[in-house]
Amino acid sequence: MVPLSAYIAVGAVLFIxxxxxxxxxRNFIIVLMSVEIMLNAANINLVAFSYYLESMAGQLVxxxxxxxxxxxxxxxxAIIIVVFRGKISTNVDEMNLLKW
Amino acid sequence: xxxxxxxxxxxxxxxxxxxxxxxxxRISHDVAHRLAWGxxxxxxxxxxxxxxDILRTGTPHEVIAYQxxxxxxxxxxxxxxxxxxxxxxxxxxTGVGFLIHVYSxxxxxxxxxxxxxxxxxxxxxxxxxxLVMGNNYVVLxxxxxxxxxxxxxxxxxxxxxxxxxxxxxxxxVVNRIGDAGFLLGIFLIFINFKTxxxxxxxxxxxxxxxxxxxxxxxxxxxxxxxxxxxxxxYTWLPDAMEGPTPVSALIHAATMVTAxxxxxxxxxxxxxxxxxxxxxxxIIGGLTALFAASIGLVQTDIxxxxxxxxxxxxxxxMLACGIGAYTAAIFHLMTHAFFKALLFLSAGSVIHxxxxxxxxxxxGGLSAKIPWxxxxxxxxxxxxxxxxxxxxxxxxxxILAHAFTHHHYLLYGMAAIAALLTxxxxxxxxxxxxxxxxxMDHHAEQxxxxxxxxxxxPLMALGVLSILGGFLGFPPEHGWLHQFLAPVAGMGEEHxxxxxxxxTLMMIATGIALLGWGLAHYFxxxxxxxxxxxxxxxxxxxxxLLNKYYVDELYDLLWVExxxxxxxxxxxxxxxxxxxxxxxxxxxxxLAAAGSTWVEKYVIYSGLxxxxxxxxxxxxxxxxxxxxxxxxxxxxxxxxxFxxxxxxxxxxxx
Numbered sequence: 113m114v115p116l117s118a119y120i121a122v123g124a125v126l127f128i129x130x131x132x133x134x135x136x137x138r139n140f141i142i143v144l145m146s147v148e149i150m151l152n153a154a155n156i157n158l159v160a161f162s163y164y165l166e167s168m169a170g171q172l173v174x175x176x177x178x179x180x181x182x183x184x185x186x187x188x189x190a191i192i193i194v195v196f197r198g199k200i201s202t203n204v205d206e207m208n209l210l211k212w
Numbered sequence: 213x214x215x216x217x218x219x220x221x222x223x224x225x226x227x228x229x230x231x232x233x234x235x236x237x238r239i240s241h242d243v244a245h246r247l248a249w250g251x252x253x254x255x256x257x258x259x260x261x262x263x264x265d266i267l268r269t270g271t272p273h274e275v276i277a278y279q280x281x282x283x284x285x286x287x288x289x290x291x292x293x294x295x296x297x298x299x300x301x302x303x304x305x306t307g308v309g310f311l312i313h314v315y316s317x318x319x320x321x322x323x324x325x326x327x328x329x330x331x332x333x334x335x336x337x338x339x340x341x342x343l344v345m346g347n348n349y350v351v352l353x354x355x356x357x358x359x360x361x362x363x364x365x366x367x368x369x370x371x372x373x374x375x376x377x378x379x380x381x382x383x384x385v386v387n388r389i390g391d392a393g394f395l396l397g398i399f400l401i402f403i404n405f406k407t408x409x410x411x412x413x414x415x416x417x418x419x420x421x422x423x424x425x426x427x428x429x430x431x432x433x434x435x436x437x438x439x440x441x442x443x444x445x446y447t448w449l450p451d452a453m454e455g456p457t458p459v460s461a462l463i464h465a466a467t468m469v470t471a472x473x474x475x476x477x478x479x480x481x482x483x484x485x486x487x488x489x490x491x492x493x494x495i496i497g498g499l500t501a502l503f504a505a506s507i508g509l510v511q512t513d514i515x516x517x518x519x520x521x522x523x524x525x526x527x528x529x530m531l532a533c534g535i536g537a538y539t540a541a542i543f544h545l546m547t548h549a550f551f552k553a554l555l556f557l558s559a560g561s562v563i564h565x566x567x568x569x570x571x572x573x574x575x576g577g578l579s580a581k582i583p584w585x586x587x588x589x590x591x592x593x594x595x596x597x598x599x600x601x602x603x604x605x606x607x608x609x610x611i612l613a614h615a616f617t618h619h620h621y622l623l624y625g626m627a628a629i630a631a632l633l634t635x636x637x638x639x640x641x642x643x644x645x646x647x648x649x650x651x652m653d654h655h656a657e658q659x660x661x662x663x664x665x666x667x668x669x670p671l672m673a674l675g676v677l678s679i680l681g682g683f684l685g686f687p688p689e690h691g692w693l694h695q696f697l698a699p700v701a702g703m704g705e706e707h708x709x710x711x712x713x714x715x716t717l718m719m720i721a722t723g724i725a726l727l728g729w730g731l732a733h734y735f736x737x738x739x740x741x742x743x744x745x746x747x748x749x750x751x752x753x754x755x756x757l758l759n760k761y762y763v764d765e766l767y768d769l770l771w772v773e774x775x776x777x778x779x780x781x782x783x784x785x786x787x788x789x790x791x792x793x794x795x796x797x798x799x800x801x802x803l804a805a806a807g808s809t810w811v812e813k814y815v816i817y818s819g820l821x822x823x824x825x826x827x828x829x830x831x832x833x834x835x836x837x838x839x840x841x842x843x844x845x846x847x848x849x850x851x852x853x854f855x856x857x858x859x860x861x862x863x864x865x866x
Contacts, residue, residue, distance in 0.1 A: 135847045143842070208840030 119160030126153035140195070140202040144188045151181045214265045215275045217258040218292050221302065222341040224251040224258075225334040232334065236327035248330035249313035252337055256306040263299045267696070272296070274347055274411070281350075285406045293347030293410060297700040300542055300693070301344035301474055304549045308466045309337055311670035315557050316458040318667035319564060329369060329456065336362035340467050344474060348408040349398045352475065356394065356439065359468045360387045366459040367452045379451035386448040390438015394475075397431030400424070401482075410478065417481045429482050429489030432475060433496075440472030440526045443500045447764055449523055453515040457560030460515060465522045465556050466549035473529040473545055477538045477701060484536070494534020498626035501527030503761070505633035509640070510747075510757045513570050514559045517641050521596065522552055524630055528611055531623055537614035538701035539694050543685045544607035546693075550681045551595035551604055554674035558589035561663040561671065562645060566656050572641060577650035581660045586646045588671045593642045595678040597635035598725040600718070606682035609721045613688065616717055628724055635728025643736035688714060 126149055133146025155174045162170025196202055228251035232244050266272070272295030281288040294302070313333060320329050339358025346352040360383075368380030398408065404424055405413045420428075436442070441449035452464045463469070476483060476493065483489055504523035511517045525548050532541035563570055565582050579586040595602040598609065608631060615624040650657060662668070685691040735742050747754040756762065837848075 131846075131850060135843045135850065138843075204842050207842065 116160060116164045119156060123153045123157040138203050138205055140192050140204055143204060148181055151177055214262055214273055217262050218273055218275045218294050219277050221255045221258045222338050224254045225337040228334045229331055232327050232331040236331060241326050244327040244330055245317045248334050252306060252310045252313050256310045259302045259306045262294055263303060266299055288348060288350045288408060291347040292345040295700050296696045298344055304546050305340050305467050308549050308553050309462060311673050312458050312462040315667050315670040318664045319458055319560055332362050332365045336463060343471055347410055350408055363463050363468055367455040369455050376454040379454040383448040383452050386445050387438045390435045390445055393431045393434025397428050400428045400431060414481045420485060422485055425482055425485035426488050429486045432479055433493055436472030436476050440469050441523050442496050442530055443503060446523045450516050450519040453519050457556060461553045461556035465552040469526055470545045473541055476533045477542055480538050490534050494531055494623050497527045497530025497534050498623045501630040502626050505630045507757055507760050508637040512573050514572050515570055518555055518559060524634060531627055532611045535615050535618055535620050537611055539697050540610040540614055543693055544611060547603035547607040547681045550674055550677040551592045554588060554678050555592035557671050558585050558592060561585040561667055564663050565660050567659055569656055572644040574651050575645045576648045579646040582662045584662060584668050588675045590642060591675045591678055593638045597638050597728060598631055598721055600722055603678050603682035606685050609718055610688050612721055613717045632724045632728050635725045636732050639729045639732030640736055643732055647737060
């Protein structure tokens, strides 16, 4: 039987990967994908704890998250397209209008 | 009915004052003077009605016209007390006042400020009526000050004349000295009796200690001295002759100056308790009578002679008060009002005839030219000289007789000598004015004319009163007037002098008066060089008299100049010390303001600027945080989360 810690470790690795992707990568699409990775890392954790605790609530929340992630990806891609039309770029560094 | 009439008496002149004072400029002179004498005439009619009522019933009336001040111990009403004494005063004031008002219509004709004159005169009537009618000391005092004010206004009637303005101020200031004493007296009365109503005060009079009675009486006396022009405060009255002649007649002879005598008679219950005060009153009266009469001997201004004569006659009244002859004092007050008003108005008629000339050295021989004025002036002279059976004789003789029979021989002597002097200078005045050769300017002589009827008829009325007025007090000490005044002034202790003594005293008084006449006749008609020789021989005495004993100069030296110097000193003190202090304070304030401005500018502002600039600098650093780059924010969020996690971990372990 695979121990709980293994699931958590995989989840943590995935999460760190997504996090680093968000922080380091400059391509907006990659950033969006990294966010998806982080969400799925959370999903793994939720399902693992659900199993471990013999409670279905975790798996239910995981399903919700998948649905939200789909929506989020759709909106995110739409934003990317809008920004791209204006800037002819998907470089995150160029999207710096939110500063002082 | 009587109460209503009493309330109306002072109201009529007041209405005339209000109308003439407010719209006097818009109404014609004819309306103004009719209002003036008409209102006084109505008051006179009311007075007669009230008088008849009191004569019939014999009960005094106390009427509250208006509840004025009440609270605690103090209740003061605008209330009138009309008793026999007030009745006599009212008759004199409104009667003589009416005649003088009528006379003024002629005398003041064509003067500038005609309406103003009558407004002041009526205001005077109101004040004088309040003075004699008040049932308490406050109303008395209001009237007292009111007549003083009107006296000031009317002396200064020709206010563009410097001497008139100065005389007015002098009268006002000198009267203030007396009024201060009077006020103190009123305060003392209130402290002792807790009331200011005459009737209540006199009801408790027996509780008064002799010392307190002396104090109150002397304070009241000071007031009377000021108002009635007695030594040493008489100096304002001769100067008051700067006013128009009707004013001299009404205010400075017949009514206002007798207010002091009235006040003493009204308060005789207090004076009776204090032999000291009585002696002082008598001595002051006697000295004043003598002193003023001696000055009157050599004066050359017709009105000033009459003024000194007034002072002297007021001295008689005070003397009468001092020996307890209150009825005689009021009697003399009344007859004096008649003949002195007559004399003043006749003198006014003379002045009128001579187009303003007042110097008797420039008159003479007028008897043929203004016969009516001459006859009436002669009646006045005979009356004041005390030759029977005219008015002055009866009242003056009564004072003399009272002094003699009550063993005040010193005062009798003074009064007798003063009577001789009075007779002499009054006949001197008559001789110089009406007899002998004319010494007038040619120009003035051509314009001599008898005064119009409106002036002569009041003179005739006063002449009749001067002839017959004395019989109100006949026979002496038991006349009608004495019976009438007995409830107020008291009959005095019964001191039955033998008929022989009374007759002897009358003979002596008549003899004195005739002697004065004889001397004047000899000096100014038979042997006209005598006065000049005498004045050359007794030059020092003559000069002293001519300069009125240098009293004005003495007062100037003693009081006026030091007061002026004190004024200058205070002015200097004010300018240098007090103003210096004020300026120093303002300099200090300036400096303090400059200092605080500096502190504000350089300390507080710089402090605030440091804070502000610090914020500015910090903000410049911190705003770098807001890079606007998404991954920066993400990194910071992550870092924050880690930090939060660590903190939570640490807290959990605790």
